[in-house]
Amino acid sequence: MTIGRGLTARLGAMIRERFGAPRIGVISDSTVASLYRETLSASLAEAGLDVRFFDFPAGESRKTFETVGAALDFLARERFTRSDFVLAFGGGVPGDLAGFAAAIYLRGVRFLQVPTTLLAAVDSSVGGKTGVDLPQGKNLAGAFWQPSAVYCDPDFFRTLPDERVAEGYAEMIKHGLIADEAYLRRLETLGPGDGIEEIIARSVEIKASFVAADTRDTGLRQTLNFGHTFGHAIEKVSAYSVSHGSAVAIGMMMACRAADRLGLSESSMTARLEALLRLYRLPTGTAYGAEELAGAALSDKKRSGETIQFVFPIRAGAAALVPVPAADIPRVFRLGLS
Structure with a gap:
């Protein structure tokens, strides 16, 4: 780029x-x-x-x-x-x-x-x-x-409205949370509009490293889907009135909450992520219910047979791919809601 x-x-x-x-x-x-x-x-x-x-x-x-x-x-x-x-x-x-x-x-x-x-x-x-x-x-x-x-x-x-700019920051925060704690800390010290060329370049480097390691999206690259299984369900249920970036922001919060409640997190990221999302003027919750969202998720392209691959944060800068049986999807969505 x-x-x-x-x-x-x-x-x-x-x-x-x-x-x-x-x-x-x-x-x-x-x-x-x-x-x-x-x-x-x-x-x-x-x-x-x-x-x-x-x-x-x-x-x-x-x-x-x-x-x-x-x-x-x-x-x-x-x-x-x-x-x-x-x-x-x-x-x-x-x-x-x-x-x-x-x-x-x-x-x-x-x-x-x-x-x-x-x-x-x-x-x-x-x-x-x-x-x-x-x-x-x-x-x-x-x-x-x-x-x-x-x-x-x-x-x-x-020329973009503030909410459209904020959507990009959701993906940047995602990159820091799954791959680079130093970058996450940098985003915490900046704010909307600061250091834009620098942070675009770092986000692109992070994403490109996942793509280079897994060009066909069959393994490691799926880590980039952090927040997306939850987020795509929100987009679909809202008939796409909730934008992609906003849905991913909410989806990341849901993933952090679910990871905490499932005992997957070595160090909880929920409070830290919520603070970051608020700094960059992004939403942190949704009014949609777990059953409705889970139903939408079952037709997500990340489904493989009777499982869906979720991405859960383990600690700052690291995340894990966790296959979840289709029958357990509603429970995971319930755990992700505040």
Whole structure:
């Protein structure tokens, strides 16, 4: 990942220097297109790159096969070839969807990630997971397809509402809690908006280390799902009115409480995590009930046969993968609720 304020103005030149002069199909949502298309277009045009744009209505509800189909039609209609690039421009939804389109168009074309949210910068733009949602749950269809490059311009984050910025901090806190206590302490000494380039870089390093060790997400990389089994259930039950970052924040709290009550924690992280989440203006609880959430979790993609893999914190900087039988899922959710 290349990180730098004002990077977008140089993006076209950077792409041309590294990749020559491919045609570029930019896939973004309507919100990002309305805010930043002219800025991106100017940078790419100045470098002499041939660019075409496709955007779709913003929102998680649009992360579907129907939208991917429309993106594929766009690429085919514009006669993109394997020597060209798809450029994912936006937050997690455009990134996941554009990456999936790149993975399956012509059985795979190269793509670039240009995240415009803090959450996408430290999470979905890194690691090569792409996909769409199904009515039964999030990200149930997709492919592993690594971007050729990721370009992160923190200036994009200035136009985000505070709650959207906070979502990115949820993933950063997760990285510290599962892998690096020193980084966790750094987040405790900073606050929203402080040291942004430094902490993005460290979060990306942590995530990349898990991805490099387990590119297909069959073992160690699943530790990155800390908070996600609980969180995805909250998103689904809320019909995605609770954002991903907020749901993961609540999910991490639930995982800490459950770990304490199951006797899995060597040192409880519950109070420390709650303080961190409050520092970064993130939620710590939900009004949804255990039975409803457990029912949603049973269709999560992390289910394997009759078990679901949970990630529980052991101590600051370390977590464990624990398979839980499907019959015990409601109990684990009850233990996770305050």
